[in-house]
Amino acid sequence: MNRNNDEYNKLISRIRSINPSIPDGEGMTNKIMSSINSIDLNKKGNKYILWIRIISGMAACLVASVMIAGIYGDNVRNDYYHNMIPETINIKTECSTGNMLETYRCFIRENNIGHADNMKRYIEHYK
Amino acid sequence: MKDYNLIIERCRTGDKDAFRTIVNDFRQVIFRLAIRIMGNTTEAEDITQETFISAWTAISSYSSRSSLNTWLYRIACNKCYDRLRQMKKETARAEISESIEYIQCDNNIEEEMSNKELCRIISEYTKDMPPMQKLAFTLKDIEGLSSDEICRITGITTIQLKSNLYFARKFIRNRLLKDKKL
Numbered sequence: 001m002n003r004n005n006d007e008y009n010k011l012i013s014r015i016r017s018i019n020p021s022i023p024d025g026e027g028m029t030n031k032i033m034s035s036i037n038s039i040d041l042n043k044k045g046n047k048y049i050l051w052i053r054i055i056s057g058m059a060a061c062l063v064a065s066v067m068i069a070g071i072y073g074d075n076v077r078n079d080y081y082h083n084m085i086p087e088t089i090n091i092k093t094e095c096s097t098g099n100m101l102e103t104y105r106c107f108i109r110e111n112n113i114g115h116a117d118n119m120k121r122y123i124e125h126y127k
Numbered sequence: 128m129k130d131y132n133l134i135i136e137r138c139r140t141g142d143k144d145a146f147r148t149i150v151n152d153f154r155q156v157i158f159r160l161a162i163r164i165m166g167n168t169t170e171a172e173d174i175t176q177e178t179f180i181s182a183w184t185a186i187s188s189y190s191s192r193s194s195l196n197t198w199l200y201r202i203a204c205n206k207c208y209d210r211l212r213q214m215k216k217e218t219a220r221a222e223i224s225e226s227i228e229y230i231q232c233d234n235n236i237e238e239e240m241s242n243k244e245l246c247r248i249i250s251e252y253t254k255d256m257p258p259m260q261k262l263a264f265t266l267k268d269i270e271g272l273s274s275d276e277i278c279r280i281t282g283i284t285t286i287q288l289k290s291n292l293y294f295a296r297k298f299i300r301n302r303l304l305k306d307k308k309l
Contacts, residue, residue, distance in 0.1 A: 007303045008296070011252065012268050018245040020162045021238045022154060022172065029150050032176050033143060036183040 131195045138186050146186075149195070150179050156196070157203050164207045164265045166249030168242050174210060178203040193279065201280045204262055208281075211258035252302050256295060263288055264295035 022028055107125065129152070137145035157178050162171035181202050182189075189198055253261055259281070266277045267288075277288055 007307075008300055011248070011299070011303065015163070015245065015248055015269055018241050018248075020159055020168075020171075020242045020245050022158045022175070023168070023238065023242075025151075025154060028154060028172065028176060029147065032150050032154075032179045033147060035176070035180050036143065036146065039180075039184055 132191050135186065135189055135191070135195070138183070146179075146183055149182075153196070153199055154179070157199055160200065160203055160265070160270065161207060162242065162245060163249060163269050164204075164261060165210065166246045166253065168246060170210065174203060174206045177206050181206070197276060197279060200266075204266070204280050208258050208262060211261060215258070252299050253295075256298050257291075259283070259287075260291045260295035260298065263291035264299070267292055268296075 107121075129148070131149070134145045134148055138149070154175055158171055158175045161174040161178075162168060165171050165174065178199060182199060185202075189195075193201075253264070256264070262281055263277065263283075266272045266280065267274070272280070274285055274288055277283075278285055281288070283291070
């Protein structure tokens with residue numbers, strides 16, 4: 001173990017004894033200086049621009065979500081009006097195929113009727 | 128003895144000549160640290176440059192509570208740590224950068240030789256060592272910094288430092304033993 005420690009210490013002192021130097025010190029300084037020339041520390045407008053960007057981004061997200069919600073809501077409503085037959089309605093006459101939902105859909109398509117009076121006319125038609 | 132607080136104040140007003148003084152005074156120290164951690168001249172040069180560019184952009188956040196040396200060390204260590212982790216992921220890329228080492232040509236042969244010798248030793252004994260262990264080993268055993276300073280620089284606790292140092296030393300001792308057997 002002690003021998004191993006000696007080896008370790010030798011290695012450390014060997015590393016320490018080598019003093020590395022930058023191949024081109026002045027060249028490096030010039031490179032750094034030219035890089036920082038493009039960076040302006042006193043650009044206080046940057047913060048305002050950043051805030052404007054954040055706020056406009058949030059507004060865009062809000063508008064997009066409202067639009068998506070609107071379209072989705074319309075689809076849901078349309079689906080409801082077109083597909084749903086309320087259980088409370090008592091249809092006396094059964095349609096020929098036996099599939100009430102399909103018949104209802106066909107009826108709406110054929111008569112090109114809007115949403116509000118669909119059920120009334122449908123019931124009247126099959127009475 | 129230069130008053131770096133005054134120089135920093137001038138830098139904060141956008142005085143680039145003042146910053147040039149800092150670069151000239153600390154570039155050697157930062158390069159030495161970077162090459163000892165990275166074991167590669169090209170990487171060390173890149174990290175030195177990036178350190179000073181980051182220091183310029185963050186100069187307003189510098190507080191005189193810690194010394195300028197420690198602050199620059201912290202930036203350099205973070206850069207090295209990130210680079211080491213990245214290199215671990217892209218081992219192939221690291222091999223390419225190693226090969227660049229030999230293509231490089233410099234007028235000062237002595238300097239180049241000593242740099243290469245150091246890179247060879249570092250690569251031989253600390254290759255594949257986890258980044259944080261590498262940092263702890265370099266800062267403590269090679270740079271000779273105190274534990275408090277290392278904790279401030281790396282942001283780890285004393286216990287974490289001790290354990291990282293223990294494993295790093297064990298790693299190198301194992302390498303030394305393997306060398307002996309060969």
